[in-house]
Amino acid sequence: MQPKQQYPSKVAVIGAGYWGKNLVRNFYELGVLAAVCDTDEKSLAAFGQKYPGIQLYQSFDMVLSNNDIGAVAIAAPAVLHGRLVREALEAGKDVFVEKPLCLSVSEGRELVELADKLKKVLMVGHLLWYHPAVLKLKELIDNGDLGRIRYIYSNRLNMGKIRREENILWSFAPHDISVILGLLGEMPDNVKAQGGNYLHPKITDVTVSLLSFPSGVKAHIFVSWLHPFKEQMLVVVGDKKMAVFNDIEKEDKLLLYPHTIEWKNQIPIANKAEAEVVKISSGEPLKAECRHFLECIDNRRQPRTNGAEGLRVLNVLQKCQGALDEKYSAKVPVETSAKYFAHPSAFIDKDVEIGAGTKIWHVTHVISGSKIGDNCKIGQNVVIGPDVLIGDRVKIQNNVSVYKGVTLEDEVFCGPSMVFTNRSEEHTSELQSH
Secondary structure (H helix, E strand, C coil): CCCCCCCCCCEEEECCCCCHHHHHHHHHHCCCEEEEECCCHHHHHHHHHHCCCCEEECCHHHHHCCCCCCEEEECCCHHHHHHHHHHHHHCCCEEEEECCCCCCHHHHHHHHHHHHHHCCCEEEECHHHHCHHHHHHHHHHHCCCCCCEEEEEEEEECCCCCCCCCCHHHHHHHHHHHHHHHHHCCCCCEEEEEEECCCECCECCEEEEEEECCCCCEEEEEEECCCCCCEEEEEEEECCCEEEEECCCCCCCEEEECCEEEEECCEEEEECCCCEECCCCCCCHHHHHHHHHHHHHHHCCCCCCEHHHHHHHHHHHHHHHHHHHHCCCEECCCCCCCCCEECCCCEECCCCEECCCCEECCCCEECCCCEECCCCEECCCCEECCCCEECCCCEECCCCEECCCEEECCCCEECCCCCCCCCCCCCCEEECCC
């Protein structure tokens, strides 16, 4: 039997209610739970009996002032997320926050920049990216097993806990939006949404959101807490195979259907085939998510669902909410310039300079204060900034983060997923062309 992994950082869980109690259990089992913070004194007392040795707080400020606590996991109401994340980062804590990151794109961007500036881990609880079925589905799509993706739809339905802090869109849909964006590797350029308010005139109980992507893929997300039974299903339709992820199933959660379409006399004929069971590893996704957070703290690396990923989800959520409020199709702004190209899924902040002929690809974020020279090629899922200087004819491949303190001179090449490290807060990395 292998020895239990030891993690040096101690964690406090903020909010120990409906979902927070699961975080408490997992961090305790991982041996890092230092404290629980909740306003309910009776609930705290029960946690103290169940998990001996932990500290109990009713004040968030007391958690922040405890230097023995290196990280917090926030499971408070969504309306509090932005403030709690900011205060925790400013107090020097690494932060895990349940979805959504916060309730506005502008505040989310500020939080991501603050975490980068303070060199703190910021992770968003998009749980499905720690589910083995979703990771396997991503692998199948990337390997071309499903062929060209045509359509995705997800249902997240239940007669469950009905919230009053946020509506069904903000409560249920972040998980599905996160998965769809990650599977496709692009942002939608058009969003439509409709919904109904049945229990309260200002709280939406049911929504259907339609996302259209530059590649031609369309996706719809149906969420409801007024449904007679629980359903959590994601269907991905490719031109080779169709995949079904059914999280309610106890065993065969991921199936592939090798259905084909033949054309006879200009009429499409469906040929159905038996489902293929895809074997996946077992284990609790939440435990994997908590462990990933601790590993990112120890290794000082970006989480799989980092602040930038949370910000992309937040952007789509806000567009869907805008479509609900105005009852119209919400165009997602495309950041372009006459002198450079930026893919519609890229995030280009204000106060950046980008040279002529430069190309910026899928889901890349250029943060304010950064300067990029002429004829550069910036790949997918790249983060640049804040205040980064990049020369001419620089090539940065996929999944590279170029943070503040880095200067790339002319004709520098950065390979896929390479990592910059600084020896100290004051150290500045400079790469020159060879």
